Amino acid sequence: MARFERITEIAIVLHDGAQVTDTYSTLLNPERSIPWNITQLTGITDEMVAHAPKFFEVAKQIVELTEGAIFVAHNVSFDYSFVREEFARLGYSFSRKQLCTVRLSRIVFPGLASYSLSNLKRHFGIYAEQSHRALDDTLATVQIFERIMAAQEGADSLKALVDNGVRASKLPQNITLDRLHAAPESCGVYYLHDDRGEVIYVGKSLNIRKRLFEHFADQTPKGEKLRAGVADFSFEITGSELVALLLESAEIKRLQPPINRALRLRQFTGCIFTYTDQRGYRCLAAGQRSKRNMRQLELVADFPKLTSARAWLDSMARQHQLCGKLCNLDSREHACFHYTMHQCYGACVGAESPEAYNERVAEALSVLSRGLPGSFVLLENGRQDSEQAVVAVKDGQFLGFGFVDAGETYQPADLLEVVKKPYSDPDAARIIRGYMDGKRVVRKVAL
Secondary structure, three states: OOOOOOOOEEEEEEEOOOOEEEEEEEEOOOOOOOOHHHHHHHOOOHHHHOOOOOHHHHHHHHHHHHOOOOEEEOOHHHHHHHHHHHHHHOOOOOOOOEEEHHHHHHHHOOOOOOOOHHHHHHHHOOOOOOOOOHHHHHHHHHHHHHHHHHOOOOHHHHHHHHHHHHHHOOOOOOOOHHHHHOOOOOOEEEEEEOOOOOEEEEEEEOOHHHHHHHHHHOOOHHHHHHHHHOOEEEEEEOOOHHHHHHHHHHHHHHHOOOOOOOOOOOOOOEEEEEEEOOOOOEEEEEEEOOHHHHHHOEEEEEEOOHHHHHHHHHHHHHHOOOOOOOOOOOOOOOOOHHHHOOOOOOHHHOOOOHHHHHHHHHHHHHHHOOOOOOOEEEEEEOOOOOEEEEEEEEOOEEEEEEEEEOOOOOOHHHHHHHOEOOOOOOOHHHHHHHHHHHOOOOEEEEO
16 A cells, blocks of 8 residues: 555656657665565566665656646556655645546447556557556556547547546546446435445445545545445435434444444443432442343443443543442442542432432433433435335334335324334434434424
């Protein structure tokens, strides 16, 4: 990858659209030993570059030579990433429009078995004295580009080809502009696949087509990673933004895409529970998600790890001056440590009434709770105008989502029959609650 490797040779051929106007090439000292496989491929050895200029010594000349020019190369994103990374190490942002002769060749010369540089050279009878050397490969690319230009009928056709090629150069190698334009401008979830078909990223958008274009135009390291690894994409239209949010979160946990990070945990094992003790004090406890705990205690919130749950509970206890013993954070026999520090009003020793203490616990729980109140369905836009999306919650638990005919009348209980739960997702309740809080109008039907 460009971020970890260095350039050992660079060649620039300037072309005005009719002919070559200038050439420049030089070996470069990469300031490290050249890998054996690169020497085998190119013939360039450590001895050959020992006294060659370092990149910073030729950087200004490269900028001046390429000012206002389009960066053309065979598999341009590969070559361009190396040049740009070398400039980035110098603190300079190198930016040029790009044009890929691989993409253009596929359009102009369809049906070839391969569009590698070596195969196109054989196909067109292009001779190069030294393959895999910068200048000879660049001159061969020039000849291929000239053949592409010659195949166009008139200046307008050539301009359109180049303009589309510049836009397409930002896309992953196997994804065309036509393919992207065929993506729907609808709300839903999209999947980015590698060359083996494996999902490497899952996202949601109100406009799938627009979001895909934004991804592939992204010049950040994340954008580069996407372009380098993506070979295809797929999508699922949901219509409803809430359904898209729920499906995205569940699919990330099910598929574990390597580029997604924030939502990738398969399951949340840490929890905060609540219960009332014999004296009437409402207690809190951090514990593991287990059948016994879920049966005997009331779940308040879930967390990726038990340590996260304990950290949250400790924070809530301090903020609301809750008792360390009643939060199961302190195993002292009598007064808790918080009480000795005047951070607890003494519920642990009976100095504070259950009613007063429980009121502060309720305040803490209102901040911490991720649950959903009651049983209801939410009705949202469907995948098409004739359809409605249904999101169902029963006894505070997310049941799933589905779709019904917008023209039919349904009893609330009937709506439960159409919903199906995706991969189990402890984030679902938080997503639904946040969506309901953030929306001015949500059609809610009680069950």
